[in-house]
Structure formats: C-alpha cells, structure tokens
Amino acid sequence: MKVSMGSLNPAKIEGARRALLRLYSDVEIVPMPVRSKVPAQPFGKDTIKGAIWRATSAFSQDVELSIGIEAGLFRCGGAGGYLDFQVAAVFDGTHHTMGFGPGFAYPPSVIEEVLEGREVGEVMEGISGIKGLGERGGAVHFLSRGAISRVELSEMAVLMAMIPRIRGELYG
Template identity: 50%
Template sequence: MGSKMKVIVGSQNPVKLNATRNVLDKIYPQLEIEAKEVDSGVPDQPIGLEITIQGAINRAKNAFKKGVDLSVGIESGLLEVPHSITGYLDLQWCAIYDGAKTTLGVSAGFEYPPLVIEQVLNGMEVGDVMDQVTGVDRLGQKTGAVSHLSRGLLDRTGNTEQCVLMAMIPRMNEEVYFHE
C-alpha cells in the first residue's frame, strides 16, 4: 500500500482519535486521520447490545465522506450480563466502514460500582457519575473510568484500542473474511 490511508473518526473525543491512530499506525505505513463530530443517533448513555452497536455504526456511516478510505465509529454502552454484581458490564464497540461493508470489534468489558449503575438507570450518564465519584472533571476524555477502577493497569485509550483492533481483524485478513 504505497498511497496514504485516509481515515475519519466520528467523534471529537481525543481518546477515540488517539486510540484509532495508535492501532492504525501499526497497520498502515502512511496514515492521515481526522476527527469529525457526528450524531450517534442513540441516547447519550446507550443501554443494550443492539443500541450500542447501532451507535457505533451510525457514527462510522455519518462520518464517511468522499475521499476517505475508512470511517471509524466508537460507542460505549452498558450490556446486560447475567451473574454480574450490578447486572451490567461496560463495553466499547467499534464499527469501521469503507463505503460498502462494516466490520465490528468490541473491547474488554468491565463493571461499574453499583452506585454508578443505580444513578445511570435513573437517567444520568456514566461519565457524569464517575466525575462525581472520582472528582476528576471529564474523566472519560482523559484516562477514563477503567483507569480509575483498574488502578491504572488499563486506561481508556488502551481499552478503546482493543475494540479498534478487533474491528480491523477482518480487514487485515481479507482473503479469509471477504473472498468472492
């Protein structure tokens, strides 16, 4: 691939942009990446598998434009998980769109403390509750709740990189995923 890979991320969140750049830099020798704020078309705090994945796909498709090779949509949401403490795990989904097909990937999931989930189920956003719990303003655009809860062993950028890389797997192995 001699030409530049042009990628657009459907969010101005620096974590989503940096995570995408970190992964795609390792795959494409020449990368041009930009961020564009787009509508996810889902609530600010998605709850459920379908709606969270739809948010990621909507971000990717709404960011796509002529002249870009790939658009990336990343959406965090709460997924109902049996046998968990609160009933929910937080997962980040990545959708990567090339104008024809979409590939998906998901990050490692983690559980929020019960008091966070209680407030989220009463209509608050995870980010706002975690800002209150930690005293860090806009934690989700910095190291993230996962960093706070894992005591720094995994930060939000690393967690987001997981879903981006997983969504790239079919594109890195096109011959076994998309053979005609």
C-alpha cells in the same frame, strides 16, 4: 492512509490511531463532529447502532475508511449486572466491520444511578472528582488505578473491527 473518525473525543481518536499504526505505517485521522442517534447513555444494541451511525456519518470520498466508537452497557452477570464495552465500527463506504474492546464492571452504586437516568460519565466524574473523565483516561483508568485506559479499550475495539479487513481472504 486517511481515515475519518466519528468523534472529537481525544481518547477515542488516540485509540483508533494506535490501532491503525499497528497495521499501517502512515495514518492520518480526521476527527468529525458527529451526533450519535442513540441515547446519551446507550445500552446493548443501541451501543452497536451508535458505533455504526458514527462510522457511516463520518465517511466521505476523501478517506479510505471511517471509524465510529460508542461505549455502552451490556446486561450480564457480575457486580452491578452490566459490563461497559467500547464498540467499534469500521466503514469503507460499502461494508461495516465490528469489534468490541474488553468489558469491565462499574460499582453497583454507579449502575443504580445510571438505571435511574443518569449518565455513567456524570456519575463517575462525581465519584472521581475528575472533570472530562471520559475524554481522558476514562472511568476504567480511574477504577483500575491506572492499569488500563479508555485509549487502550478503544484501540482494542478498533483492532478487533479490523480483523476481517486484515484477513479479507477468509471473510469473503
């Protein structure tokens, strides 16, 4: 199966590859440089819009599916008042299916800086001392001391987005 990916981020690409290899024996992912039409630090619905835009923009007649993944902050209770989710959109040229990966909280000090206009990645690179953190294990890898990575969050988001395709007979 040939799939385009609306990102050049290695963690997102590997997460999508792992998800699809759970479902298909042969997967080729073609990364595409796609500019998101949402703010650099998306919140709430902008995160969903970003994933849809990435998947739609990456689609071509040369592929069966395209995938967009966008990470963003969603308002809720708990530490800092926001959770970070990876949102995946899978597009077949006609319909999108959506999925979320597990959400996690940032330290309140990170959220404070983000609400003042900084990007999570920038703040977390400063805290961790790791350049390109978001393209490696991600902030979740640093915060969890390696227990989970951004690759795994992306993998789960793509798998959740594939459920209506796996059981298409139930979704119409």
